[in-house]
Amino acid sequence: MDRSAGLLQRFEEHRPRLRAVAYRMLGSLSEAEDAVQEAWLRLDRTDASTVENLGGWLTTVVGRVCLNLLRARETRREDPLELRMPDPVVSPADGVDPEQEALLADSVGLALLVVLETLGPAERLAFVLHDMFAVPFEEIAALLERSPAATRQLASRARRRVQGQAPVPDPDLAQQRRVVDAFFAAARDGEFEALVSVLDPDVVLRSDAGTGISVLLNGARTVAGQAVLYAKLAPFVRPALINGAAGVVVIGEDRRWSIMAFTVTDGRIVAINVLTDPERLAALDLSAVGD
Structure with a gap:
């Protein structure tokens, strides 16, 4: 050699x-x-x-x-003060591959x-x-x-x-998934109070659409106020792991993607991080969760 x-x-x-x-x-x-x-x-x-x-x-x-x-x-x-969402590591809902496991060691969640x-x-x-x-x-x-x-x-x-x-997510991935599923079920059914009930009172929602366009919302009722938007997304939600935690990839009718990462602590959602920047999404390999 x-x-x-x-x-x-x-x-x-x-x-x-x-x-x-x-x-x-x-x-x-x-x-x-x-x-x-x-x-x-x-x-x-x-x-x-x-x-x-x-x-x-x-x-x-x-x-x-x-x-x-x-x-x-x-x-x-x-x-x-510009919000920049880190690149998410997206995996199928049934598990992270060995290469991603090395990248995500020590629970490096998106939050x-x-x-x-x-x-x-x-x-x-x-x-x-x-x-x-x-x-x-x-x-x-x-x-x-x-x-x-x-x-x-x-x-x-x-x-x-x-x-x-930086909130620490619950270690039970199945429990995380149940909470995220309950979030979208409440949104789909228009159950505002049910939506609030799965959110921590001090929940933070961050959204990065690129080119300096960002949104920051605080509080359960404020975040739940976007329920109409969540209801529209619900039919296009595909479960995924985002940095090893329960999250979703959303594929709209126009084939536009978005990624939603949830941090669930003590059975409630404490943070939602959303990436909708088309340029950055196009650079990610999302084939494992849909096409």
């Missing part, structure tokens, strides 16, 4: 972890793949015999690439990724690398060109925000 083939084989052993790091950092499947590919290109130009810990080295490279992408994204964003989108680049890097992948603060500090103590503070600040704003 020549050097290049052997090096590629070693790199492929680390690819699942690198994709997971990049996806949590960027919330974009395509950008995550680009970041991992960039890590390979840099490794191929490096004398690997000088790298003592290849996995750690590659994680650091991916972290640096992602940090640069996040900083570039910040400068392009005209409105700091968590939405909160990560609100963090600054440095905070996000510190939290993701340390709290999710156990990278030492000393290594992260070198990436950020800050002291380990300052890096620790960044991660702590991000951790508080995540714990306060």
Whole structure:
């Protein structure tokens, strides 16, 4: 086996972890793949015999690439409050394939990724690398060109925000599905109070239609007020797993797609995240849940 083939084989052993790091950092499947590919290109130009810990080295490279992408994204964003929905990982309702399992390890639900989108680049890097992948603060500090103590503070600040704003879904997937099914049944039948009953009083609905068009609704009765819309969608709903949690893919009569991700906690829906951006939906592989 020549050097290049052997090096590629070693790199492929680390690819699942690198994709997971990049996806949590960027919330974009395509950008995550680009970041991992960039890590390979840099490794191929490096004398690997000088790298003592290849996995750690590659994680650091991916972290640096992602940090640069996040900083570039910040400068392009005209409105700091602009809602950007992370790319969902869509699977059939009956299970997630092994490659997706690696990507979604540690219950990286869409609600968590939405909160990560609100963090600054440095905070996000510190939290993701340390709290999710156990990278030492000393290594992260070198990436950020800050002291380990300052890096620790960044991660702590991000951790508080995540714990306060990212709801943890119920572990029982069947129970999640029953709640989501009850939501659409109530909408279909025009049962407003039944719809309210499956929603947490402080439920949040976020919708991203692309090109800066977004909607944010708070409160059970406000969200239930969209019941007419949900009723129209109900006949076109196809059950799916969205980032490993109960959700749906909606295929309208005009073949336009939308994705609805639900976070169910203590038997009630606490968050609904909706992606209707046609450009981003077209880039996702939704063949497993319908055509």
